[in-house]
Amino acid sequence: MGFELNKESYSGGIKAISIGKGDSAITVGGESCYPFHTFEGDMPNKPVVAMEIWDMEPEDWPEPVMAHFKDVVADPAAWAKKCVDDFSADAIVVQLKSIDPNDKDASGQSAAETVKKVLAAVNVPVIVWGCANPSKDEEVLKIIAEACQGDNLVLGPVEEANYKGIGAAAMGYGHAVIASSPIDVNLAKQINILLENLGMPMDRLLVDPTTGGLGYGLEYTYSVMERLSMAAMVQGDDKLQFPMINNLGNEVWKCKEAKQTLKEAEVLGDPEKRGIMMEAIGAISYLMSGSNILVMRHPEAIRMTKEYIDALTDGGSLQDSKPILKVMEEVSVDFAALAPPVDLTIAEEKKAEPAKKAAPAKKEAAKPAPAPKAEKVAPPKEEVKAEAKPEPAVDQEAQAKADAEAKVKAEADAKAKAEADEKAKAEAEAKAKADAEAKAKADAEAKAKAEADALKADAERREEEEKALRRLRAQARAAAEDAVVSASAVEETVTAAAVQKTDQEKIIEMLDRFHKRK
Structure with a gap:
């Protein structure tokens, strides 16, 4: 097909x-x-x-x-x-x-x-x-x-x-x-x-x-x-x-x-x-x-x-x-x-890095622990003291390292939070702007529609008035034409009076009638 x-x-x-x-x-x-x-x-x-x-x-x-x-x-x-x-x-x-x-x-x-x-x-x-x-x-x-x-x-x-x-x-x-x-x-x-x-x-x-x-x-x-x-x-x-x-x-x-x-x-x-x-x-x-x-x-x-x-x-x-x-x-x-510099680091990876590095630090700090057991077999006290001196140094180094990692983690968390807040703020502003534009457009369309409807209604009203006026005029013309036809159809008949009076007699008769009314 x-x-x-x-x-x-x-x-x-x-x-x-x-x-x-x-x-x-x-x-x-x-x-x-x-x-x-x-x-x-x-x-x-x-x-x-x-x-x-x-x-x-x-x-x-x-x-x-x-x-x-x-x-x-x-x-x-x-x-x-x-x-x-x-x-x-x-x-x-x-x-x-x-x-x-x-x-x-x-x-x-x-x-x-x-x-x-x-x-x-x-x-x-x-x-x-x-x-x-x-x-x-x-x-x-x-x-x-x-x-x-x-x-x-x-x-x-x-x-x-x-x-x-x-x-x-x-x-x-x-x-x-x-x-x-x-x-x-x-x-x-x-x-x-x-x-x-x-x-x-x-x-x-x-x-x-x-x-x-x-x-x-x-x-x-x-x-x-x-x-x-x-x-x-x-x-x-x-x-x-x-x-x-x-x-x-x-x-x-x-x-x-x-x-x-x-x-x-x-x-x-x-x-x-x-x-x-x-x-x-x-x-x-x-x-x-x-x-x-x-x-x-x-x-x-x-x-x-x-x-x-x-x-x-x-x-x-x-x-x-x-x-x-x-x-x-x-x-x-x-x-x-x-173009701005590209940062391909994922925020979740930044947060996870300090936790991974902090774990071995605790194990290293625990290594000097067996030293006290050696005191029982070691002869002089001076040697015990000499062997115990490195212990505080190891603990201090581990603590510094842990503090640095904690600081990095805190800074990464703060940066991630700031970025999230900024993104949320931008999205809120964009949404507010879009809502305002949509409302303005809707208002403009509604206004235009209302004006168009008003114009249309006014035009229809004028058209109806014109039609009514034309009907009235047509009726008036028809009535006038009928009246003319009726008038022409009627034949007037005039009959002479039985007694014919002169103009002078008619005037006297009219004056008598006026005086009687008074």
Whole structure:
């Protein structure tokens, strides 16, 4: 019987979204299976690797990554062109760092000019990423959307606090948006629904689940992205069937470990290779959880990531992949010299040693005992005294030896006790720290869940109110229509009075009636 591969069946898929315009446009998404599971479905479009540039000169980039861009960081357009021409970037992400109100607080007009220069310099799709300040992002992205009308930019992040303004501008001027939520499935779905209710076309929507760096929340983001993919593929939830984007490079290279020099963290090895591997490992992890667009920074990390994508989609081996190309001087770290000295002595052996050595000491001290028996046959007293002189010397030597061994044993016991106490203390501190972290994580998850539930309940309440209002309006319209129909159906009949009076007679009659009432 031949081997039969167990295959998963999918009721849904990811929508195919086009970004950019004209010949430079690219399509992301469109898969009908889990990432790279092409034996179960189709994956028509490979994941895209975009390179980030800043609209201002970075001040805190570490030397291993700054070495590749130090000649162009002062000019965003030249920077973007180098990323495309020299490093084969599939798209460019303009990080609007200068507009942050807590930094330079640059204007929307200056940001729009920068984006227009980048568009003129490259022929790949351009993504514009704000500073994550909702009000400032709304103000600036609306100006950029108008200034770059028809260029099909991708604008983000769009949050619940600013989705109306940015969404309306994107719809009006022909751009796509990035719906951003704080690492939560329910909140990701909620912002998608809000944009859909606003009227945003669903073929111009990308999802940002909020990206964590390696060692700084990657596993949390990974699990949420997995759940988003499962909901879209297996459960067929059409509110979550959108390509995902991860702003990875910005997160990895601001980590402490990626910035530390060899002198600051020698045990972490070569700082250049360290940062590259952190970014490449993060990229591969997010690809396996369903990422369609990776925003990256270091050229070598990008090269390795693209080779991995090609190997999984087109087949082949990575054994011939080139090692990391360094631009800084070679670093050699003697890890053996940095390691603490190895003590292979077992604590139980140290404790047992004094007891073994003390036993023969007692036997040696007992050897002079037969001397008194010789007094009966020995003639003079002087000889007896002379023979008895060595006895105290032997006893004294044995006692000194026993004292030394006892001292060694006591020191070994004290050292073992101190080590045990220190180990117990370290274990207690580690347990307390783990408990505190677990409690903090549980509290954060509970808070996020409570907020999501509250948002969901509020949305359901508003939806019910809208339905009730629509029902009332429908009833009112139906009643009005019935009234009109009834009125038109009734025919009024007018009969002439038997006695016809003049106007003067009618007035007199009315006056008489009024006077009578009074």
